[in-house]
Amino acid sequence: MTTTQTAVPEDLRASVALSENMFIGGQWVPAASGATLDVEDPATGEIIGRVPAGDAADVDRAVAAAKAAFPVWRASNPAERSRLINRLADLIEENADELARIDSLDVGMPFAEARYVDIAFSISILRYYAGWATKINGDTISPSFPQSFGGGPFHAYTLKEPVGVVAAITPWNIPLMMLVKKLAPALATGCVMVAKPAEITPLSTSVLAKLCQEAGIPDGVFNVVSGLGSTVGAALTAHPDVAKVTFTGSVPTGKAIIRAAADTLKRVSLELGGKSPNIVFDDANLAKAIPTAGMAIFAGAGESCIAGSRLYVQRGVYQQVVDGLAARANEIKVGPASEADSEMGPLVSATHRDKVASYFELARAEGATVVAGGEVHGDSGYFVKPTVLTGVAPDSRINREEIFGPVVSVIPFDTEEEVLAMSNDSDYGLGSAVWTQDISRAHRMAAGIESGQVWINTYQPVDPALPFGGYKQSGWGRETCRESLEDYLETKTVVVDL
Ligand code: NAD
Numbered sequence: 001m002t003t004t005q006t007a008v009p010e011d012l013r014a015s016v017a018l019s020e021n022m023f024i025g026g027q028w029v030p031a032a033s034g035a036t037l038d039v040e041d042p043a044t045g046e047i048i049g050r051v052p053a054g055d056a057a058d059v060d061r062a063v064a065a066a067k068a069a070f071p072v073w074r075a076s077n078p079a080e081r082s083r084l085i086n087r088l089a090d091l092i093e094e095n096a097d098e099l100a101r102i103d104s105l106d107v108g109m110p111f112a113e114a115r116y117v118d119i120a121f122s123i124s125i126l127r128y129y130a131g132w133a134t135k136i137n138g139d140t141i142s143p144s145f146p147q148s149f150g151g152g153p154f155h156a157y158t159l160k161e162p163v164g165v166v167a168a169i170t171p172w173n174i175p176l177m178m179l180v181k182k183l184a185p186a187l188a189t190g191c192v193m194v195a196k197p198a199e200i201t202p203l204s205t206s207v208l209a210k211l212c213q214e215a216g217i218p219d220g221v222f223n224v225v226s227g228l229g230s231t232v233g234a235a236l237t238a239h240p241d242v243a244k245v246t247f248t249g250s251v252p253t254g255k256a257i258i259r260a261a262a263d264t265l266k267r268v269s270l271e272l273g274g275k276s277p278n279i280v281f282d283d284a285n286l287a288k289a290i291p292t293a294g295m296a297i298f299a300g301a302g303e304s305c306i307a308g309s310r311l312y313v314q315r316g317v318y319q320q321v322v323d324g325l326a327a328r329a330n331e332i333k334v335g336p337a338s339e340a341d342s343e344m345g346p347l348v349s350a351t352h353r354d355k356v357a358s359y360f361e362l363a364r365a366e367g368a369t370v371v372a373g374g375e376v377h378g379d380s381g382y383f384v385k386p387t388v389l390t391g392v393a394p395d396s397r398i399n400r401e402e403i404f405g406p407v408v409s410v411i412p413f414d415t416e417e418e419v420l421a422m423s424n425d426s427d428y429g430l431g432s433a434v435w436t437q438d439i440s441r442a443h444r445m446a447a448g449i450e451s452g453q454v455w456i457n458t459y460q461p462v463d464p465a466l467p468f469g470g471y472k473q474s475g476w477g478r479e480t481c482r483e484s485l486e487d488y489l490e491t492k493t494v495v496v497d498l
Pocket of ligand 1: 172178198227230232249253272404430470474
């Protein structure tokens, strides 16, 4: 590790080095096979860490550790679970800058994004679910059985019980938050977890494991197995002792997980991709709508499942919006997170940069006009320019496929019916936004759009109390919010003949 650590600031090295081992049953252990994977800084391409490349043997160990911890954790006092979750939130808060710098180094996002989205939201999610730990109750029910049953009167009630060992498989775009969205409700409900972070951004997950132990969360309740999706992910989704898989990532992987989980009928929840429509009517407040449309697609370098990648603009203000958005794209300072004035970092990997760049070529081939960006940026690292496209056919690939980069198509429309049809003509249904001063139209559009989130005159405010999830191929189930707790619970019905 000494040769690779030179690219890591000295004060982060001890935390980054945690990822050299996996965290299983409270112990830091190498992969059974001894194999490792390199971790890169996407701003430079330098190797910044090396993680164990786990396999099925490591998954067996981690699932066994979680299974052993389950009886103790599920029987623990809910108020104690609440206290420990809050303690974990405190520790993340105390280490917020370091965690933000680690995710910033690993993913490439500017420090402010890491600190005030990834880390800040992780803390608030934990506090939200710490509150729920003491409020998970069943119901008392008065049954009206037919007389033919005989007996009675009857008393019936339900018990809410944790499902057991949960496998959490997460993507690389906002590493800590994506995992905490799963860990917090699992801990609150009394479930135990084996987490598999994305192989290219594993660093903050190891720090999270260390902080879980420091918080006093019992060994085995939270375990980490690093490695590839095709080995560790596949082993987790097929493991007979895993009761539930909670996954955030791409649609193809989501489908593979459903198939793999079918043999053991695991519970599966999925947060998948998006191609979110952002709809601007003539009467919108453009002073807010235009910069927000820029934020919607360029924040996080567009590596966001809710990126506003399809911008539909009513014809009367179309040119004004195109010009304003292109001006914004051209002024964004693209650069490494290590430079304080960088507004947009690199894409996460060379592979992903090449995928996004291939869409620049596709856009031109499909007849689109590049009004800003449309090319890679700089000679080192994996940067691309914020990109605005016009002349995009609504049914072109560029407007249908999730690019997961800072690329937006701006498409004109005339009527409400037309834009609703275009918005819903998608396999996805994750985010959406409507900009208008007409309150009736806003509510009509909100009712008509097929997506899990509709934002009116704003874009992507997130809160732990708000359900988050997708319609159609954007996923199954909801994260954050009260109802997500149900994903981690079984309901047992008890009937007593009094
Ligand atoms: P991905 O599907 O390639 O990988 C996600 C995770 O799945 C990784 O940990 C990977 O190792 C693992 N994996 C891969 N193959 C697997 C298999 N066969 N079995 C089990 N696990 C496997 O996704 P990605 O490229 O890391 O992330 C980008 C995608 O995630 C985008 O589509 C984006 O929209 C989506 N995403 C969705 C949300 C949401 O909340 N809806 C949030 C962030 C990202």
